[in-house]
Amino acid sequence: MNQTAMITALPIITDNFHISLNLAQWLTSGYILVIGLITPLSANLIDKYSSRQIFIGVVGLLLFGSLVGPLTNNFYILLTARLLQAVAGGILMTFVQISLISLYPVEKRGAVLGMVALVISAGPAIGPSFSGLVMQFFSWKALFYIVSPIIALLLILGICFLPNFSEPKAVKIDMPSVMSSIIGLGSILGSISLFSSNVLGAAILLIFGILVTFYFVHRQLTLTTPLLNLRLFKKASFTKMTLIVMLIFGILIGTEALLPIFLENVNHYSSLITGLVLLPGAIANTICAPIVGRYYDQHGPKVPITIGVVLLLISSIPLVFLTKQTNIWIVIIAYIIRLIGVSTIIPTAVTEALSELAPAEISHGTAISNTLRQITGSAFTTLMILITTIPAQFVTGFHLAIWLTVICTVLLMLIAITYLRSPKKA
Template identity: 50%
Template sequence: MIKQLSQQKRAVVTAVLLVASFLSLTSQTMMVTALPVIQQEMHVPLTQAQWLTTGYILIIGIITPLSSNLYEKFTNRQLFLSTTGLFIIGTFLGSIAHSFAILLMARILQAVAGGIIMSFQMTTLVVIFPPDKRGTILGMSGLVVASGPALGPTISGLILDFFNWHYLFILVLPLFIILWIVGLITFPNFSQPKPLKIDMVSVFLLLIGSSSALASLTLFEQGFLIGLAALLIGSGLLYIFGKRQLQLKQPLLRIEIAKLPSFSLMTLVGMLAFMVLIGTEQIIPIFVEKVVGLNSMQAGLILLPGALANAVFAAWAGRYYDAHGAKRLILCGISLMVLAAIPLLFMTKTTPIWLIVIAYMIRMIGNSCVFSPAMSEAFVDIAPANISHATALNNALRQVAGSVSTTLMVVLADIPASLTQGVHWSILFTFGLLFIMALTFKYYLKQKSA
């Protein structure tokens, strides 16, 4: 049925999925600039308030591995309409929330839907377009994946300057309702569901294991032993999950694809790039609001040039990759991110705002040169039958990495008595990520040429 899709139908599917992904990813980080406001209004500590962003990414990381089975079990039309419908429910709940618990529940529902939408988008685009267009198509996907979270804080800052934080949900709600209606009318059905049986034991192991392992990052603040216990329990359950997948005829996730060097190494590069992206855009608004004294709108505007530059270069990087490959792009991108980290590492209350803006913009340009090509390169050796599983695993690992990054960046910033020094620690942490990224890519090039 996919071969019968006309160019017009492919364009409709691409547009609808990219818009849905953009809205869900923008919603993911719209809370970043709102955290200080919500922290003050709801009288919760920053480490608790940041679960509105970290928890969102965590849930996406947990739910994404399930999406490969959902993609095969239901038609693409059923999956799109049900997940966008769930996002609408979560957004509506957030628009009327007046307690932190209800607000967190709204974010969880958004995250469940967002995780499925993101994997569904990537899998569908890889499937309906030929391999020689993969770089361009995944470049468009990468544009959305990078620019959505990058623009979220800016949009949020503009909204918060005129309205209260409820409007972060209220203004998104009609957009998603319109998108659902457009999908209902125009979205074609081009997939055939298979009679799959979802292994509930695997679901349990994945949910509890991932939750425990990732929650341990925050639990370490409450006590070393409780954090260590959560980490060990989570890691043990995930190990059992992995062993079980190798034994099942219909695994929840075909993790054997991780044995492919192109997939495992380039997915790691993409994960590290996402950690740098999401961590930096989390910590800069906190710094300029709490140290420099800017308001939410000003904090958001500081991120805007970087977000726009990221979007432009992500689209260009996809086309360049199709023509020339990943090597020059990724090496250039890593170099730019290292260069941009230097002024961020020495930020103080008196640092000129223009310098922060330029440094962040250069870092986002560098990130776009790494992120999209890494995603495309990760899929070069994936068989068509395994695309949905590769997409699910790639997205899950990236979102887990993002959750780790946002948690560690906030925790590191909160450790010293001075927030300025804490932010320096957080930026130094990204130096380590870039070093690992460079070593990983160097090893990949060596393996590829062998």
């Protein structure tokens, strides 16, 4: 939820800090980006330290970022606080997934990861609604104040009651891999937002990022104990399902970034009304994710993925023609359909991606999946907001950005078809 809680507040933050929307959106896309950059390191950290050390350390960091954020009137300090939250969130997300997978047997993974998917997809879905409700009565600073006591309580409970269910291992963290992953991926994603103001600089940064990322990949394939075991991509189920997770998360985060801005800037709805418009979709997502996880345990991936793709395509029809005059109930229904589609695909694809991995590979598989998912989410947020700034009219740019999600849905469908054709996947 922390990922997208700032989305509804972006128009207000742009006014308060006198900054552009393209800069303000880094409170969201930067958060997602840092989660993606820190996640490769998380698998090694989880191996290197005990479960208690990891939990207490990252929750403490999350609390620190949440307390610093509302105390400033400087945008860049606010952004730094958000990025500290993201560091903690990225490690914590991987820690929870790896812990649950390790503690539960294979036959229950679908249901367990369905609950994890509820957090992965429903959390970001609820964020804009939560933010809209808070912003109606308080300032953006309340988004930090409200979660701080909850985080503090979790920290106290962890210190008092969390048992150690993992022991530290002798893990050497390869710093060239860490630095090249951060610099390479950060440069690629940073170049996307730079294209609107400096095409040449963005192109140079993009090429530099690609070269550094290529070095990172080459190093992972040659190290005996890599930061990320990229050899897992030799397995078809992991590769194709990870691609699907990347695409569906990009579609989810991109839509959630743009729709509140449309409702507030074009329809001139308040933060509260915008949040209420998005709330039914978030609730539907929350209900569906665990149900789909249990269905997957019994019947496999074919039906959930097929239904999800169909629902995504159906929901795109009203969004690509959305105008100020569109009945608000059409927006609500389209968003509900879209998030149900997301909730049928994410738990299925996440579980299926890990289905053929050995126990020793789970931590790396989870870290890779989380990394690529978050990086795609950050890229989609930045790219879709950039697209809206290209035409003279925001509405036209919004339609173009939604068409991008349609193209990604078709690509997702093609990947799913090639995977599900296998008789054992039917």
